[in-house]
Amino acid sequence: xxxxxxxxxxxxxxxxxxxxxxxxxxxxxxxxxxxxxxxxxxxxxxxxxxxxxxxxxxxxxxxxxxxxxxxxxxxxxxxxxxxxxxxxxxxxxxxxxxxxxxxxxxxxxxxxxxxxxxxxxxxxxxxxxxxxxxxxxxxxxxxxxxxxxxxxxxxxxxxxxxxxxxxxxxxxxxxxxxxxxxxxxxxxxxxxxxxxxxxxxx
Amino acid sequence: xxxxxxxxxxxxxxxxxxxxxxxxxxxxxxxxxxxxxxxxxxxxxxxxxxxxxxxxxxxxxxxxxxxxxxxxxxxxxxxxxxxxxxxxxxxxxxxxxxxxxxxxxxxxxxxxxxxxxxxxxxxxxxxxxxxxxxxxxxxxxxxxxxxxxxxxxxxxxxxxxxxxxxxxxxxxxxxxxxxxxxxxxxxxxxxxxxxxxxxxxxxxxxxxxxxxxxxxxxxxxxxxxxxxxxxxxxx
Ligand SMILES: [Fe+2]
Ligand SMILES: [Fe+2]
Numbered sequence: 001x002x003x004x005x006x007x008x009x010x011x012x013x014x015x016x017x018x019x020x021x022x023x024x025x026x027x028x029x030x031x032x033x034x035x036x037x038x039x040x041x042x043x044x045x046x047x048x049x050x051x052x053x054x055x056x057x058x059x060x061x062x063x064x065x066x067x068x069x070x071x072x073x074x075x076x077x078x079x080x081x082x083x084x085x086x087x088x089x090x091x092x093x094x095x096x097x098x099x100x101x102x103x104x105x106x107x108x109x110x111x112x113x114x115x116x117x118x119x120x121x122x123x124x125x126x127x128x129x130x131x132x133x134x135x136x137x138x139x140x141x142x143x144x145x146x147x148x149x150x151x152x153x154x155x156x157x158x159x160x161x162x163x164x165x166x167x168x169x170x171x172x173x174x175x176x177x178x179x180x181x182x183x184x185x186x187x188x189x190x191x192x193x194x195x196x197x198x199x200x201x202x
Numbered sequence: 203x204x205x206x207x208x209x210x211x212x213x214x215x216x217x218x219x220x221x222x223x224x225x226x227x228x229x230x231x232x233x234x235x236x237x238x239x240x241x242x243x244x245x246x247x248x249x250x251x252x253x254x255x256x257x258x259x260x261x262x263x264x265x266x267x268x269x270x271x272x273x274x275x276x277x278x279x280x281x282x283x284x285x286x287x288x289x290x291x292x293x294x295x296x297x298x299x300x301x302x303x304x305x306x307x308x309x310x311x312x313x314x315x316x317x318x319x320x321x322x323x324x325x326x327x328x329x330x331x332x333x334x335x336x337x338x339x340x341x342x343x344x345x346x347x348x349x350x351x352x353x354x355x356x357x358x359x360x361x362x363x364x365x366x367x368x369x370x371x372x373x374x375x376x377x378x379x380x381x382x383x384x385x386x387x388x389x390x391x392x393x394x395x396x397x398x399x400x401x402x403x404x405x406x407x408x409x410x411x412x413x414x415x416x417x418x419x420x421x422x423x424x425x426x427x428x429x430x431x432x433x434x435x436x437x
Pocket of ligand 1: 031
């Protein structure tokens with residue numbers, strides 16, 4: 001059973017003007033799809049072909065001979081998660097238990113924002129900015145290329161793609177503007193809150 | 203780094219106009235202007251249709267400029283490094299204090315790599331190398347197409363951001379290598395001769411996800427006369 005490219009959870013034009021349909025077409029249709037195809041070719045007829053995507057990510061991360069499998073599997077996972085972290089008319093502030101936890105662990109929502117923007121801007125080269133639950137604390141982290149918090153035993157709650165392909169057609173070199181827009185207009189806080197509720201219930 | 207490499211490097215350093223700490227763009231007389239962005243040696247649209255004007259403008263005026271200003275800010279905090287060439291900094295990164303080492307690695311690397319990149323291309327480029335470099339390529343790769351195929355393959359396989367290089371290694375052999383992000387071959391004791399930027403910013407506006415097409419098209423603008431000059435200087 002092959003891994004599949006999930007459909008975008010909204011229309012290709014739904015995030016405009018913040019992320020263009022053109023960017024989503026390449027990002028989802030070419031980059032994400034490319035990782036899915038590469039992964040399927042790499043695990044075909046191997047034991048990893050029958051694992052869940054999360055299992056492949058975690059197992060391949062521990063095996064230096066499986067770097068290509070890790071990179072493609074993690075990028076499949078990261079991109080699916082990233083699409084779900086956004087929605088049209090997103091942004092705003094979190095509510096409920098997550099909002100209280102952010103205030104508690106970062107001092108305020110504003111401080112979380114600054115940390116998240118700094119992580120995105122500070123990831124040199126390609127990678128991802130994350131909000132994760134690490135044991136009992138929220139943390140902002142950044143990872144290089146395909147790296148993913150699952151391999152560190154952290155629970156990903158929110159991510160932002162800072163590979164240049166995520167924003168170059170719309171923002172060119174202005175990664176900080178993309179990060180600002182992501183927080184102001186795109187974050188799907190209901191999805192992030194659901195991830196948080198699930199993680200603390202587990 | 204052995205003494206011979208050091209002297210050799212110092213010799214190259216005096217011939218590269220782009221290495222001078224006070225470069226051609228005298229935008230600022232501020233004391234933090236240790237390095238500056240060299241002007242492009244041709245017009246922004248000169249490499250069309252292979253590399254477009256918009257890409258060149260962002261790449262040179264924004265990306266390269268950011269590496270230079272970050273590097274200057276770091277060097278401003280460490281007086282004993284002031285006046286050193288970017289090559290020396292990169293060859294001997296362990297001598298750079300911890301607190302700015304990653305900044306110098308990333309931004310010094312970014313400055314040096316891009317400086318080599320601009321001068322390694324030319325609107326009248328393409329074709330094939332001649333002379334000693336052509337002979338060395340024939341001896342080590344059989345022919346230029348074989349080198350190009352290896353180089354393009356390495357560039358396409360590089361995961362994430364980085365560079366693909368033809369370098370002269372410490373044994374004076376040609377080698378194709380890749381470096382992640384802005385790491386310089388100098389950090390590994392090799393001399394960069396020819397480098398292609400495979401950060402997405404280098405090709406995304408024109409080629410989007412088609413890095414392989416960019417890698418192939420790029421050979422049309424390679425300035426072999428300059429690459430040959432670097433090769434002879436490095437021997
Ligand atoms: Fe991406
Ligand atoms: Fe670049």
